[in-house]
Amino acid sequence: MNPISPRILLVRGMLAGLLAGVAAFLVAYVLGESKVDAAIAIEEAAAAGHDHGEESAPVSRALQATAGLGTGTLLYGIALGGIAALVFCYALGRIGRFSPRATALLVSGGLFVTLNLVPFLKYPSNPPAVGDPDTVVRRTTLFILMIALSALLSAGALILGRRLAPRLGNWNASVIASLGFVAVVAIAYASLPGINEVPADFPAALIWQFRLTTLAVQAAMWTTFGLAFGFLAERSIAPAPAPQEAVQPVS
Missing domain, CATH: 1.20.5 (Single alpha-helices involved in coiled-coils or other helix-helix interfaces)
Structure with a gap:
């Protein structure tokens, strides 16, 4: 295979991470924002009986759900993409005779389990008001x-x-x-x-829907990264074409 520097793979990993961030944003926006709004409504209803005066939020909820969420997931995806690309550089050829695409998927799945699934099972995420x-x-x-x-x-x-x-x-x-x-x-x-x-009166269905959505966001991110980076890495580490022998003209 063609030799390739880790820097090139790092750049491709960050690009794949950007795509993964887009996928994570779409899942978080479509599946998660309604759960966040429901939790905020419960929190506001609980605080309505307390006279603390009106406090205006420094950032509107609409901006948080769009630009704020998008910026966070894109930066998160780029950073994790760079880290995963460096792990890929170490793993390629050391965990078995797998192709670059297969290695990228294995690395992506392993990082999902290590960084997301295992911590999630012990300390699952909670929505606002919890x-x-x-x-x-x-x-x-x-x-x-x-x-x-x-x-x-x-x-x-x-x-x-x-x-x-x-x-x-x-x-x-x-x-x-x-x-x-x-x-x-x-x-x-x-x-x-x-x-x-978790408060005793907080809806159990809502909290588990929120937790499963956060896990789905991470799964979408790592799946997209594995597929995108595997494609980019395989194109970068394609076998070099064999040199053709010059054909002598017949006199």
Whole structure:
């Protein structure tokens, strides 16, 4: 295959991340904004009985749901696209004889599980009106800690699988490493404190719809990135054409 610098793949990864950010924005806007509006309405209704005076929001809700949401998801997609491209550079050829497209999809799926799914199952996202403002620092710290633990455990499982592969074969080594990852994550789930600050009168259906929507946003982002970056990477790392021998003219 043609040699290619990590910088070129980084640029392509950020471009794929931009496309992934667009997909995430569309899913968040279509599926998520109605859930956010419903949660805000519940919060405002609960605060209506308290006389705190009228406070105007510095940014309108319409601007938050369009320009604010779009800017956030696009920047988030570009940043994650660059990180994923660097992971792809390391993984290509080291996790098996996969094509660039297959490697991109594997990297994308692995990062989705590591950075989103595993932390989500322990500390799922909450809509507005859910959560004590006094514990926001604690909740944020625990969530970031869960992401860091998941990333470290994922890297450890990858190293374990590579070391076991020569003796046990790729399949058996992958199964053992995956089971070890799940076991240690389960221990982390049991060790870290839980958080349950959902008000008793908050609609259960709304909170789970919101949580599933946030997971769908991340799934849409990583799926789009895997497909787009796999296409761009494969075109960049295409096999070099064999040089043609010059044909001598017949005299």
